[in-house]
Amino acid sequence: MASLYEINEEILNCVDTETGEIIDPEKLSQLQMDFDDKVGGIALWIKDLLSDAAAIKAEKDKLNERQKVCENKAKSLKEYLSGYLAGEKFETPRVAISYRKSESVNVSDIGKIPDEYLKRKDPEPDKTAIKAAIKSGQIIDGAEIVVNQNIQIK
Secondary structure (H helix, E strand, O other), X not given: OOOHHHHHHHHHHOEOOOOOOEXXXXXXXXXXXXXXXXXXXXXXXXXXXXHHHHXXXXXXXXXXXXXXXXXXXXXXXXXXXXXXXXXXXXXXOOOEEOOOOOOOOOXXXXXXXXXXXXXXXXXXXXXXXXXXXXXXXXXXXXXXOOOOOOOOOO
């Protein structure tokens, strides 16, 4: 089957460019049916791909949830063992438990931390508020409402 581009080229060849008269009505009719079939097929393919993507995302979300459950259970069991071992090493032929020291900083009052030790997040525009302001007639320098045409396939 020909591509949409090729079908469009053939459709243009069925019409006299000077007079606008249809040269081959039967071929034009067939090409229009081919065009419709091609567009319909592509749209169905898009629907299938989106359906597959949704199923994959759902499965990924389930696996992420299972991962979190396993990680939380492991963390809980580590704390349980640490409570009983109280820093003592433990070893069998199949497992060895030991401890290592690490350091971390605990900030109890961020207001007392000097500015040189604070990270600043880049400002983000409130697009919802900007859109509402522009729609109400205000002019916001550096912002505009852009209208897009988004294809919908159902």
